[in-house]
Amino acid sequence: MLTWILGLGGVVAAVPVQASDDHGAQASFAVRAQHLRLFGNEVVHDGVLVVENGKVRYAGDAKRAGEIGHDVIEHDGWLSAGLVACRSYSGTRGDTLEGKRPLTAEARIADVVALDHVDFERALAAGITTMVIAPSAANVVSGATAVVKTHGASFVSREAHLALSFSDSALRFNRYPTSYMAALGELENALARPSGVWKRVADGKLPVLLDAGSRDEIQRAVRFAKDHKLQGALSRAPWAGELADDVKQSGLAVIAGPFDVGTAERSLASVVALAKAGVPLAFGVDAPWNSEEGLRLSAAMCMRAGLDGRTAWESLTSTAAAVAGAGTRVGKLVSGYDADFVLWSGDPLDLTSRVVAVYVDGQRAFGGAE
Amino acid sequence: MNVFTASTRAAAIAIGALLLSANAAADGKLAIKAGKVVQGPGMPEIDKGVILIENGRIAAIGADVKVPWDATVIDAPKLVAFPGFVEAHSARGMDRPNENIDPAAFLSVRDSIDPVNFYFEDSLRWGITTINIQQGNNCVIAGQGMVVRPMGITIDEMTVKTVSGVKLSATPKAGMSAATQAQALRKAFGDLQRYLEQLVQEKKDGNDRARREALFQGRDLEGENAKGRAMEGSAWKVAGLELIPRGEIDEKQVPLLALVEGKLPAFFYCGRPMDVHRALEVARDNGFLARTTLVISPACYKAADVIAEAGVPVVLEGPVVFTETDPLTGAETEIFVPGELKKKNVRFALSSANTTTESLWFQAAQCVGRGMTKTDAVASVTTIPAEILGLGKQVGSLEVGKAGNVLLFSGEPLSVTSWVEKVVIEGKEAYDRSKDVRVKHLMAGKAPANTQAMGGSASAEKKVVCCEGEDPAEHAKHLEAEAKKKDKGEGEDK
Amino acid sequence: MSVYFGLAIALLAGAPQEDKDRTSWTISAEWVYTAAGDAIEGGLVTVSDGKIRSVSSGDGGQLQCFAVTPGLVDLSVRIDRGWNAVEQSREVTPEMRVVQALDWFDEGWMREARSGVTTAMVNVSDRNVVGGMSVVVKTAGASPQARTVKADSVLYGAIGSAPSSSNHPAYGRPDDFYSRRPTTRMGVEWEWRKAFYDAALAQRDKSKQVAGTTELQKVLAGEFPLMIQAWTTQDIRTAVFLKEELEREGLGAPRLIVDAAAEAWREPDLLVRTKTPVVLPPFAPQGRTGEGSFFALETAAQLDAKGLLVALSGHGARQVSQRLAYQPGYAMRGGMTFDAALKTVTINPARMVGVDRRVGSLESGKDADLVLWSGKPFELSSAVIGVLVDGRLILDPRQANK
Known part of the structure; x- marks a missing residue:
């Protein structure tokens, strides 16, 4: 009996740490790469990244690095910050929806995420180092999102946003609520006399994640955020760009995608319009059901539709990190930030490039030795 | 034993007899x-x-x-x-408009028309005096239609023209795909050709199977039917058909042969623009394009160029305004179909929509509203359908x-x-x-006393007015007494 | 008559850019029908900053047509989000506001606007006994705020078979909330009476206050009308008797309006004695229409002759011939005069829900909602060739045939 329980417990509780190769153990070293993609659109040719104790100490032109004092790994390719996916369901094994109750504000997806799950290895293979794991959008209030590193079995945050849904997937025919009105009423009531997690939302300490599909749903979500002065982001919101001014005024960011080669022109044009209006953008994936590669592909599809490279790159890294609430830790190769970076065969914004190696918190998480 | 003798049928086909109402007295x-x-x-x-x-x-x-x-x-x-x-094409007023068999040109709506069908009564209400009844659109090759007047209690009294044409459809019949429908159409004419060739060959071989079969079926082999005639098809012919007495040709193939010989009009239904190509191709390949009228759905305005080039007239089924929905944006655009047809010089007649109050006057009025001249609009419900039916000298104007x-x-x-x-x-x-009792009912909601208004819908209202004007209390007693009587098997019959 | 037939359903894309935002126009027509008095032969309407400035004799307007009428008003436009716009977990939900489920982007709005309907009321569907509060909106405009004419216009509900149609009696183990009362018309009526009695009780006993009580109390106080959908004779009767019972018992004096009152022709005196306005559904070709009711063609004329306030509605019909613009024509076919028919789609519905200070007739100071016709309005041989909403051109009569 005990063995059986231990056996079950063992599956959930295992927290492996990869310590297989030389650079795995070392937390201080340097990487010299042909091209270094820095913050914004800046690319440094012949750059170096210096890692100390798992944090970035320096990233920039190799000539200005000065005395490095650590082993230098040579990389014949590109180096950039690790990608940040602002929506994913990795590691949850599909356990994202409370089917019987529409309002579960105190639930946390962090309680479900298995940090050692193979989903995260696939994420690493796609160059993703930080992910926002979200509960299903099929409930009006489904609970709190979590932010995880894809390696090292650690939570960046166990309560990053409160996930709310304004879309009709949260409405049912045979369960309360069946209507938009009742769903909105619940949200209004929760903020009228906030307690628990809602209190943190009302005080501005916890941002919200608003799922919305059609334009009227987006309009409702934006109005709600404005009325209650909420921070956070819209999620999915395919044609939000047609309401770009409204979205901009609300201060909400938009987590778009995932897009692939079949995505309609109109959805891509929407992202471009949002960027033009100055709305912060990030991308999400529907992993593990759709590929994690969708993150980079989404950005590339938007670039095809006219999104400029700088915004595209920021939406994959720095802006995404800010939306995830980890903007001071990840998303940029700047001194003091976590040493989460990827070695690519080419420019990460070029879809023909592939991941060569991934480092999280200075530990090699993926890829072979050179 | 078929109702039509071969000679009557041949006469009807050849002449397209116009029978005046038997009720018009000789000196009326x-x-x-x-x-x-x-x-x-x-x-x-x-x-x-x-x-x-x-x-x-x-x-x-x-x-x-x-x-x-x-x-x-x-x-x-x-x-x-x-x-x-003049209604150029309608599939109402019959027992059932569609037939299951694929090639069924030997059928006639004469066997299916119900003179007391509500449709004929309703047609009078809206001023339709000449109607071409054809089989429905769910067919490959359906039977022969006829032109009727909505007056009379028997088919004979109603008949204006005994045979008005054969119905075909290029739109897949239920259960068929576009490919199988096209194949079925080709096969029908292919089978006809093979059959005729077989007849000729058998005759040359001295095999009198066809003659024996005709006699067995009781077909008339006298007079005109004893003579053979060379095939007159403009697209294809079977050599040697003059050897075959016309009476020996299987009655199931006779109407199709008449069609190919250009002796019968054709009403060809096209539900989608792509079907127009198929219909014109079949008509051309079998030599009856000159006698073809297309019966089109509103969407077929997109094929107006093709129709204009073929020079055939059309009967437009359904509403005159077609709504096109953009699949990406959902935006709706309204297209005035007769306007589009007129621009491409396609001659068209309108038809009343399924709900009978959206009748021919209604369609014509809508056309005027959408910019058509009154002359053109009225013509499309009077003179043009008359011409399409070959009755241009008989009806359509005063x-x-x-x-x-x-x-x-x-x-x-x-x-x-x-x-x-x-x-x-x-x-x-x-x-x-x-x-008109029905109009009174439609207007006031109550059918007049001791009448029964006919309904157009399946749940026709049975308005039985008993003892109108009677005091409610008395009426209640009366009903009670009636109920008792009914139990005993007597009482008023309602 | 068809001089102005330069018509295509040209979307505004064809109009010059500057005209799209313009809100000041002059419109002249051979006939101006104001719905507020006599028609003006050879009339000119001046529009300034989205409002009507003047209506007088004159000609030479920037926009020209054969006839002008006020923008049409439809109190039962039925453009909504279907199942997602009615809260079916309970049958009585007066506190629900349909404006929160409104899809402002629905293509139906453009369809209605192009067909001449400029003001419309959206109601909660008839799946609930008491659905909730309705909203009066313009069919076109810059934003939801700009388009809202009156929030909380009426409390809407239904009597008949619709509210009970998905409910079933408890059998076996119920797995959803549709296993509940009402399953019959009796149950529906019970819900209505209970809702009002409870609301009245809550006035004395505050502990009985629940969601929706306030709205029901306001109905009893007559603050806004109570609109009940009742197609058939017995349902209209029930609605009127409900109102009379509430009055008789001293609970209050609700202002009743009956929607989709197809069989109002049968017992008009009930409506006359309670002075109940009616909204009629679209005319049906053979008379038979919703919930098995029979809609007599002369209903509108008959009720109007008895002094009732009558409005027609289009139910958001897709088919051109069923749209609101042609319903007065059918009413005239049933014996109504032109002037009375014009009122049924303009000032009458506006008055019923209290938006007649803004819309419903061509009078100075009112919103510049106009419909331009190519011929005599409501004739099938006429078409709507121009529409203005708040002075903005939604349909441009100057577009030539393509």
Whole structure:
């Protein structure tokens, strides 16, 4: 009996740490790469990244690095910050929806995420180092999102946003609520006399994640955020760009995608319009059901539709990190930030490039030795 | 034993006989004096005009026509006379419009028309006096239609033209795909050709199987049917057909042969623009394009160029406004289909929509609203359908020599506030609104006492008014007494 | 009559850019029908900053047509989000506001606007006994705020078979909330009476206050009308008797309006004695229409002759011939005069829900909502060739045939 329980417990509780190769153990070293993609659109040719104790100490032109004092790994390719996916369901094994109750504000997806799950290895293979794991959008209030590193079995945050849904997937025919009105009423009531997690939302300490599909749903979500002065982001919101001014005024960011080669022109044009209006953008994936590669592909599809490279790159890294609430830790190769970076065969914004190696918190998480 | 003898059928096919109403007495004279006479599209209107109808035909029409002393007179100084509307194609009024067999050209709607079907009564209400009844659109090759007048209790009384054409469809029948439908059409004519060739070959071989079969089936092999005739097909022919007495040809193949020989009109249904190509191809390949009329759905305006090039007229089924929805944006665009057809010089007739109040006057009025001239709009429901049916000299306008089919409107004919007050078909009064129980019911909601209004929908209202005006208390007692009687098996029969 | 037939359903894309935002126009027509008095032959309407400035004799307007009428008002436009716009977890939900489920982007709005309907009321669907509060909106405009004419216009509900149609009696183990009362018309009526009695009780006993009580109390106080959908004779009767019972018992004096009152022709005196306005559904070709009711063609004329306030509605019909613009024509076919028919789609519905200070007639100071016709309005041989909403051109009469 005990063995059986231990056996079950063992599956959930295992927290492996990869310590297989030389650079795995070392937390201080340097990487010299042909091209270094820095913050914004800046690319440094012949750059170096210096890692100390798992944090970035320096990233920039190799000539200005000065005395490095650590082993230098040579990389014949590109180096950039690790990608940040602002929506994913990795590691949850599909356990994202409370089917019987529409309002579960105190639930946390962090309680479900298995940090050692193979989903995260696939994420690493796609160059993703930080992910926002979200509960299903099929409930009006489904609970709190979590932010995880894809390696090292650690939570960046166990309560990053409160996930709310304004879309009709949260409405049912045979369960309360069946209507938009009742769903909105619940949200209004929760903020009228906030307690628990809602209190943190009302005080501005916890941002919200608003799922919305059609334009009227987006309009409702934006109005709600404005009325209650909420921070956070819209999620999915395919044609939000047609309401770009409204979205901009609300201060909400938009987590778009995932897009692939079949995505309609109109959805891509929407992202471009949002960027033009100055709305912060990030991308999400529907992993593990759709590929994690969708993150980079989404950005590339938007670039095809006219999104400029700088915004595209920021939406994959720095802006995404800010939306995830980890903007001071990840998303940029700047001194003091976590040493989460990827070695690519080419420019990460070029879809023909592939991941060569991934480092999280200075530990090699993926890829072979050179 | 088939109802039609081969000789009657051949005569009908060859001549397209127009049978005047058996009810018009040989010496019947009717004079209609109307406040205004609208003769037809583009023709002058006559104020205080008189229409004299003798023996079913218009004998005189004008402002100063001398009315014979023995004529019945309809004096209607406040009404407007108008030609009866012509419905170029309809599949209503029958027991069931569609048949299961693929090639069924040997069938005739004559066997299926129900003279007391609500449709005919309703047609009079809206002023339709000539109707081409064809089988439905869910077919490959369906049977032969006929032109009827909505008057009479037997088919014979109703018949205007015994055979008006064969119905075909390029749109897949239920259960078929476009490919199988096309194949079925080709096969029908392919089978005809093979059959005729087999007949000729058998005759040359001295095999009299066909003759024996004809005799066994009791077909008439005398007179015209004993003679053979070379095939007259303009697209393809079978050599040696003159060797075969016409009576020996299988009756199931005779109508298709007549079609290929250009002797029968064809009404070809196209539900989608792509079907237009198929229909024209089949008609061309088998030599009956010159006698083809396309029956099209509104979406087929997209194939207007192709139709115009083929030079065939069309009957437009359904509403005159077609809504196109953009699959990406959901935006709706409304297209006025007759306008598009007119731009491409396609000759068209309109048809009444399924709900019978959206009748021919209604469709014509909508056309005027959408920018068509009144002349063109009226023509599309009178003279053009008449021409399409080969009855251009008989119906469609009020002119000397044409049939006396006259409507009397309470006001401007295309106005929504006007009613059809009277309908005269070939000189005989067929409809009088003041006596129309159904209209009273539609207007007031209550059927008049001791009448039963017919309904158009499946749940026809059975309005049985018992003891109208009776005191409620008395009525309750009365009903109780009736209930007791019913239990005993007696009582009023309701 | 068809001089102005330069018609295509040209979307505004064809109009010059500057005209799209313009809100000041002059419109002249051979006939101006104001719905507020006599028609003006050879009339000119001046529009300034989205409001009507003047209506007088004159000609030479920037926009020309054969006839002008006020923008049409439809109190039962039925453009909504279907199942997602009615809260079916309970049958009585007066506190629900349908404006929160409104899809402002629905293509139906453009369809209605192009067909001449400029003001419309959206109601909660008839799946609930008491659905909730309705909203009066313009069919076109810059934003939801700009388009809202009156929030909380009426409390809407239904009597008949619709509210009970998905409910079933408890059998076996119920797995959803549709296993509940009402399953019959009796149950529906019970819910209505209970809702009002409870609301009245809550006035004395505050502990009985629940969601929706306030709205029901306001109905009893007559603050806004109570609109009940009742197609058939017995349902209209029930609605009127409900109102009379509430009055008789001293609970209050609700202002009743009956929606989709197809069989109002049968017992008009009930409506006359309670002075109940009616909204009629679209005319049906053979008379038979919703919930098995029979809609007599002369209903509108008959009720109008008895002094009732009558409005027509289009139910958001897709088919051109069923749209609101042609319903007065059918009413005239049933014996109504033109002037009365014009009122049924303009000032009458506006008055019923209290938006007649803004819309419903062509009078100085009112919103510049106009419909331009190619011929005599409501005739099938006429078409709507121009529409203005708040002075903005939604449909441009100057577009030539393509």
